[in-house]
Amino acid sequence: MTQDKPLHISPEEAHAMCEAGAMLVDVRSQPEVDGDGGLPNSVHIPIHQVPYQREQFEGKTVVMYCLSGIRSANAAQWLRENGVEDAYNAGGIGQLWELLGS
Secondary structure, three states, X not given: OHHHOOOEOOHHHHHHHHHOOOEEEEOOOHHHHHHHOOXXXXXXXXXXXXXXXXXXXXXXXXXXXXXXXXXXXXXXXXXXXXXXXXXXXXXXXXXXXXXXXX
């Protein structure tokens, strides 16, 4: 049940999930990604596009991040409310870079 799964996960949990094949999604805006780059092996889907891309997430474990963790939390929550049970917020890119940036 989704309610039993935490929405927010640590960078270490995000790393383990990605190592196990989770989909890593960057929900920042295009200018943010253009300016700062993204994490390797991540897919860029701006937050405003998440509802239109929901089918991409079905049946997958999804780990989302943004700059600070607010947009990714909202996106992960929206996915859970719309049938994607294994959606998680990994927080901001700065917290993840050390583990997932190489």
